[in-house]
Amino acid sequence: MKIKFRHRIYIFSFGIPTLFAVMLIVALKPNPIVCGLIGLVMLLMIFLTVAAHHHFIDSIHNLKYYISYIRNNDRLPDIIMSLxxxxxxxxxxxxxxxxxxxxxxxxxxxxxxxxxxxxxTTDVGLAYFTSDYKEIYANSHFIQYLNTLLDTRTFDVCKLFDREIFASVVQFLQHNGGKNIYTDRLNSHGLSFFLKVMLFDDKTFEIMLRKRDDEEINQIDQVVMISNIAHELxxxxxxxxxxxxxxxxxxxxxxxxxxxxxxxxxxxxxxxxxxxxxxxxxxxxxxAPQYYSLEQVNLHSLLKDMIEIEMKEILEKNHCTIHLSVNEDLCIQGNTVLLYSIFRNLTENAIKYAGNNVTIRICNYMESGHYYYFSFADDGKGIEEIHFNRIFERFYRINPGRTRETGGSGLGLSIVKAAVAFHQGTIYAQNRAGGGLEFLFTLKKTINE
Known part of the structure; x- marks a missing residue:
């Protein structure tokens, strides 16, 4: 019969000190008083050793029970155990x-x-499938559009893989050549549909069907946004x-x-x-931009608080310095949250891509009757020109691995562009002649004019 771990501890704790005491008594042959003292000392050692082991083992068992309780009940125990x-x-x-x-x-x-x-509720037909072509989910519009294309009535969306009209989809899924997106146009009964297949990393995939109309671009953006969010989460x-x-x-x-x-x-x-x-x-x-409240915002005070309070720790950690050249009385009638998000996201972007020991300069270099003109520049390494046309796209990353390691959402510059547009301005980026990246943008003084 196997001896439990705790019992082995007791045997070890009792046996070794007792054996040592017997050997000591035999070797020294002391008088009865000394023998008694040695015995008391050894008994005390045994007691303390057993107590320590007992407490340690009980703590481990309690911690194991605590974790098992969370796993089995999906909630915390009502009683906090003593460990x-x-x-x-x-x-x-x-x-x-x-x-x-x-x-x-x-x-x-x-x-x-x-x-x-x-x-x-979207007007776009969306369906999701496993890697072996089994249905995960399909909305009502996908079923409706599919029935139109197949000229039949069915709720079995998997039938599309057996039809000639979708042969190109099957071909892409089997031989995609490393690509994860495939687009095509399908026509049936005088109707034209836009087809898009998105293949995910785990080989599951999405098929989108949409009737072509005047809102084509907006609908594509919505579907891409949903797919990207699902991928990012x-x-x-x-x-x-x-x-x-x-x-x-x-x-x-x-x-x-x-x-x-x-x-x-x-x-x-x-x-x-x-x-x-x-x-x-x-x-x-x-x-719903109408739900953003408008107020007079002192931009200098907003930026000063951002630099000296909200972002002080991250700036110091990355040895970054910000030089602020914004008039102290510069005010904009706009939304505080969106104005803050412009400069916060630009700063975070500079820290992630420009590197440590970077210097950032924020200034309003010009003013017209209705607009303020701003420059946000760093002295880092800049970016390749091929990225300039896409850096404001949602979930676009210059270096995907590095951004995910640093915890970015891939939406920072998209938020910047949206916030600038809310304030009826424009923004673009360029590499500085002396090195680094610069964002030039405008903000309207009063956006409701």
Whole structure:
């Protein structure tokens, strides 16, 4: 019969000191008083050793129970257990991270529901399939358009893969040559449809069908936005799930390793929050700009607070300096949140791409009757000219790997452009002659004129 770990500890704790005491007594042959003292000392050592081992093992068992309870019940226990110092620290970290993850999971679920509602109500036909061509989801417009193209009535959208009109789609899925997007135009019964296939990294794919009309560009942007959001959310959610699963499956993982995994998971949670926040701003500027309140905003005070308070830590961490040359009395009738987002996102972009020890200069270099003219420039390495036509596109990344490592959402410059447009201005970027990247933009003094 196997001896339990705890019993082996007891045998070790009792046996070694007792054997040592017997050997000492035999070797020294002391008088009875000395023998008694030696015995008392050894008994005290045995008691302290057993107590320490007992406390440690109980702490490990309690921590294992704590993690198992969370895994099995998907909630925190009502009672906080007494653990030793290191285990207690891990427990508190797990508890805090779990609460934050639950909160962000609720936010993600809410955004997911919004996306599903949008997919259900959009005029575009959307269908999602597994890698082996099984249906995941198809909205009503996709079924309607598919029936028109196939000249039949069916709810089985998978039938499209057997029809000649969709042969090019099957060909692309089987031999895509590393590409993940395929577009085509389909015609049937005098109707013209725009077809788009988007292949994801896990080999699942989306098929979009849309009747061509005057709102073609806007509808394409909406669908691309939805697909990109889904793609961006998938990566951090997968990473967070992986780290948490490891922690739950290995409750005896070293405290420093557990802390490292929790910190990595937390960084992905922050990225999720950033994506959700940025998506909300863009959605509101696109569909409901009238709900942004207008007020007189002192831009100098706004920028000074951003530099000296909100972004002080990140600027110091990256050894970045900002030189502000904006008139102290410069005021714009606009929205505070959007004006702040312009300069905040430009600053974050400069830190990510220009590197450490960069100097940023913000100035309003000119003024006309209705507009202020601004320059936002850094002295970094700049970017290749091929990127200038696309840097304001949503989810476009000059260096995808680096941006994801630093936690960017891929929407920063899109928000900048939308916020500038809200204030009836324009923006473009260029490389500076002396090195670095410069954004030149205008903001209208009073946007309701």
């Amino acid at each position: 030793d110092s290191e285990a207690a620290e891990v427990q508190m970290m797990i508890q805090e991270m779990y609460k934050q993850l639950i909160e962000h999971r609720k936010n993600i679920e809410a955004e997911r529901n919004k996306l599903i509602i949008h997919i259900q 998938r990566t951090p959610v997968t990473v967070v799930s992986g780290y948490l699963e490891t922690l739950l499956e290995h409750p005896k993982l070293a405290a420093d390793k557990s802390k490292e995994f929790l910190e990595r998971a937390y960084s992905q949670v922050i990225r999720l929050s950033k994506i959700i926040q940025d998506t909300t701003i863009l959605s509101k500027t696109d569909t």
